[in-house]
Amino acid sequence: MHQIGSRDHRPELNQVILELICENQAGLPVYMQALSGNTNDQKAFAEVTRQHVQSLQAAQQSRYFVGDAALYTADSLSALHQQEQLFVTRVPMTLKDAKHAVSNLQTERLETLGDGYHGYWIEADYAGVPQRWLLVRSEQATKREQQTVTKNLLKTGTRELKQFQQLCKKRFACQQGAEQALAEFSRGLSVLRIEQGNTLAQPIYSGKGRPKKGQPRKESTTS
Structure with a gap:
């Protein structure tokens, strides 16, 4: 008997996830595990940090653990902090504190980072872990967003004008x-x-x- 899974006959979804950790110089894999496509990235990262980071730290003498936004959860950060492992990752914008920091960006504090980027550091303590966040503003991204906003405003304004004309009739x-x-x-x-x-x-x-x-x-x- 074959039990139908949530991703069977859904080729557009991830069927398998490969959890991979590489060292930074040669890019050689030092940890690898195949997981189901239904695996939650955040939970998987938290499990790795609890069970394997300390061993990797001792074997590789790694100074920083680098990951994408899926690494940034309370469980993962707590495990990294307990093992005294420094980390670099992106703070997801789903966090209330991240939204607040971005919406209250202080333009007068921005410093040139190069290639059209500006930013400044702020202190944070999410999950009780002391850390520093780098707030970044991109000139290229700002221009793209302005074009998108202008396009959406024109589209919405045209639609509302037509609706008003219909109401007048x-x-x-x-x-x-x-x-x-x-x-x-x-x-x-x-x-x-x-x-x-x-x-x-x-x-x-x-x-x-x-x-x-x-x-x-x-x-x-x-x-």
Whole structure:
């Protein structure tokens, strides 16, 4: 009997993960383990740091343990700190402290790092481990983000303008209904803004075609 796994018949997903640690000079593997594609990177890193880093540290006399953002978890950092192993990694932006540090970036403290990069160091103690974070701003990335923001604003503004034009063509039975619809539309806008919005009453006459002089009105609508 074959038990269907969550990644069977899903070639776009990782079927197997190779956990690999290499030394930095020749790039030779010093630790390797094959894991299921369902393995959580963060949990796997924490397990490695608890069981193998101390042995690797003694054998290789490694000064720094370098990994990607999956290394940055409370369990992994605590294990590294307990083994007095220095580490270098990227702080994931899912952390509240990281979001706060980036949103409160102090431009006057930025120093040139070269190749369009600027940054400065701050002290941190996530998971009770003393560490230093390097906040970096890239001129190239800033330009790309500005282009993306401009494109999205233009796209959203064009869509909202078309929606407003459609609203202007709509007729309502009374002025109150028209004003309520305009207010609801205004609250849903993200780019455009309506100032001094107004409604226009339009009479409806009985019969078809152009109304004759003195022809009584049947009712009024507001648009």
